[in-house]
């Protein structure tokens with residue numbers, strides 16, 4: 001295997017179980033609270049929005065959960081995904097570091113999102129749901145859910161953040177080909193959308209607003225449920241197929257990572273890759289540094305406060321303890337739409353508070369500079385979100401060049417950017433701007449975050 005470029009697995013090596021990290025943590029994450037009573041919520045509070053199997057997974061204490069055969073059948077369309085050794089990039093950077101990337105852009109939607117949209121659609125179909133509603137930022141989650149709904153005969157209604165709806169009409173068309181209905185968000189079709197539009201008719205939208213709209217549509221409809229593409233425990237659980245495969249692939253070439261890097265919007269691709277490695281670390285079998293990378297314009301982990309806040313903008317969801325910039329915070333329209341979220345996965349937030357992972361924030365021009373270098377050498381054109389992981393990985397490879405360290409770096413390349421070429425055009429013509437951290441906007445938004453004793 002001396003000169004290998006990619007490490008592949010056989011279909012028979014697709015993981016048959018998802019890994020739940022919660023029982024392995026030294027303390028459990030704090031529970032979600034009912035927004036009215038401020039008491040921990042029970043399954044009945046979530047039942048209008050999610051099927052019972054996903055609610056069970058959300059609070060499961062089992063370390064492993066079997067992946068249903070019907071889900072594995074769909075996973076086989078693109079899994080196992082390849083692990084690459086970035087030899088051409090290493091050579092260009094002239095670094096002693098060994099760089100690996102686990103590529104999830106081979107899925108039908110072009111990102112890691114189908115790893116969870118497929119089981120979510122499956123459990124919903126099994127429990128009699130007719131329609132799923134959701135939000136999408138960059139368009140990746142909406143595409144992934146539209147694809148999954150088509151597999152299991154469900155209707156799909158998507159609220160696409162306005163900035164992305166205008167910039168990426170092709171994502172909308174892709175969702176429509178899979179049979180979904182797509183609205184720009186904020187929209188006129190929900191009360192939440194109308195409220196925002198009344199205040200700001202030109203609102204670029206945000207993930208928080210789009211979540212409010214999709215939840216508002218699903219909650220009163222007995223045939224409809226809501227699906228979230230990130231943030232929740234069950235979503236991160238489903239994504240662990242990435243890390244389980246990567247563990248096998250690294251072992252095949254006799255390598256152990258010294259550093260894992262992944263971009264964090266709501267934490268799902270990061271958690272998916274890193275949790276199985278964190279299991280090994282907690283068991284004393286390896287000791288990688290695990291690093292989250294977020295946009296400097298929306299730095300929830302590095303600048304946000306760790307406290308209870310709403311997951312959406314209007315304040316309809318349960319209160320969850322997470323690193324937040326305030327549920328009313330609307331981030332500047334950076335190109336990485338999937339990272340424009342005011343909060344973070346409560347599970348990733350908890351693990352960060354425990355000191356098990358670290359975080360850094362990077363400006364978007366450095367990210368795109370790294371992505372262009374990556375594309376020129378490795379050929380694959382990354383989505384704007386994982387350009388953050390690539391920039392962090394290049395920073396580290398350059399440090400290794402200075403120190404002579406032969407670190408092994410594993411990067412989550414969670415999607416391709418074939419629908420994001422307008423962003424590359426803006427970078428190439430020199431007109432991409434970096435937004436400074438909006439301290440005052442965040443301070444204002446934090447004033448509306450409820451005080452929970």
Ligand SMILES: *Cc1c(COP(=O)(O)O)cnc(C)c1O
Pocket residue numbers: 111112113138140141229230231263264265266267268269270338339383385386414415416
């Ligand atoms: C949705 C998305 C993200 C952000 O979500 P996470 O839950 O943090 O992974 C990042 N990259 C891509 C390609 C996405 O589609």
